Amino acid sequence: MNEAKLTELLERAGDRTAVNPPPIDAMRSGAARIRRRRTAVWSAAGTALAVAAVIGGSTALTNNTTTVVPQPPVAGNPVPEGMRLVGLGHVAIAVPKTWATNKLHCGTPTVDSVIVDPGPQGYCLVPRAAGVESIELGPLPADPAEPNAEIDGVPVAKQPEACTLVGSLTGQKVNFCSASVQIPSLKLTITAAVQGEGMEPTQMLERVFVVPDLTGVPGFQTLDLETSQAKYLAALKADGLVPEIVSKPAPGVPKGSVTAVSPVAGTMVPNGSTVTVTVAG
Structure with a gap:
């Protein structure tokens, strides 16, 4: 059979074959299902990472391995490293x-x-x-x-x-x-x-x-020497701290004057902490 004869037979067969419209709706539905599946996969992965970040706060998935991710300071403990x-x-x-x-x-x-x-x-x-x-x-x-x-x-x-x-x-x-x-x-x-x-x-x-969970130890050195103890103890109590008085000799300093505190002024301590107040004996 020559090429011209073969072409003629194929054209006749095509004329006898019914051709339906392309299944556009089905194609769209299939594509939508694929998109939904992809969205579900990414959403699940994103949710998993978000949950991991909230619960664990330190891991992420990369090439099926676990990698430590540095996290910001948590609330209530804002001090950065170092x-x-x-x-x-x-x-x-x-x-x-x-x-x-x-x-x-x-x-x-x-x-x-x-x-x-x-x-x-x-x-x-x-x-x-x-x-x-x-x-x-x-x-x-x-x-x-x-x-x-x-x-x-x-x-x-x-x-x-x-x-x-x-x-x-x-x-x-x-x-x-x-x-x-x-x-x-x-x-x-x-x-x-x-x-x-x-x-x-x-x-x-x-x-x-x-x-809110910490209190700074107040200073005392700007107070008048002769009245520093009463003022300082009042300042401690106003901040919710508990004074513990220790008396030590301090030549040349009026008796009862505050000479030192521990922890030192400015130190952040848990609320209600005890502060040792050294006074001239």
């Missing part, structure tokens, strides 16, 4: 564990330091070294600003960063920059500062937290 909380009342700021506490010379931080209840400082002019960062917890100014923000539901007044040119240890002029957060309910101001190169003060203040 840092410690320092504060007063239920407000605290996270500072590096390597930072000193009250490392000052004539009121000027000599190294990266958190400053809380530093006590009397000598009167002298000591330039801050370049790159030294500090966090200071102090009282509200005489004319505090109106709250313009909240931190964990607590109204605060955030003061913008301000920079001025100051003298340095090398005699060169460098920028001294600072920013602060005022917390009226605690009569507290947290000020971050840096001289020269370093972390921006506003970034440091992003580590301020409200920790």
Whole structure:
């Protein structure tokens, strides 16, 4: 049979064969079922990962293996790795564990330091070294600003960063920059500062937290020596802390005056903790 004859026979057979419309609805239905199955698979996988993140908080599935995923700090324990909380009342700021506490010379931080209840400082002019960062917890100014923000539901007044040119240890002029957060309910101001190169003060203040289950040990060194014990014990009790008084000789200090506290001022302790108060005997 030649090619022309074969073509003629195929055309005749095609004319005798009924051709129905294409099954569009069935095709669509089948495609929908495939999409639903794919969606169900991805939804199940996403739900499994979400449940794993909520319950376990530390694993994810990758190529049928379990991989540890770093998780953010949990509520109630906001301190990042390598840092410690320092504060007063239920407000605290996270500072590096390597930072000193009250490392000052004539009121000027000599190294990266958190400053809380530093006590009397000598009167002298000591330039801050370049790159030294500090966090200071102090009282509200005489004319505090109106709250313009909240931190964990607590109204605060955030003061913008301000920079001025100051003298340095090398005699060169460098920028001294600072920013602060005022917390009226605690009569507290947290000020971050840096001289020269370093972390921006506003970034440091992003580590301020409200920790309802912890209380900062109040300071005592700004109190009048002769009345410090009564005032300090009242401050402890007002914060829900329990004082335990220990008497030790302290030549030259009025009897009954507070000379030390443990844990030190600014330490965040569980609510209701006991604070040892050493007084001059």
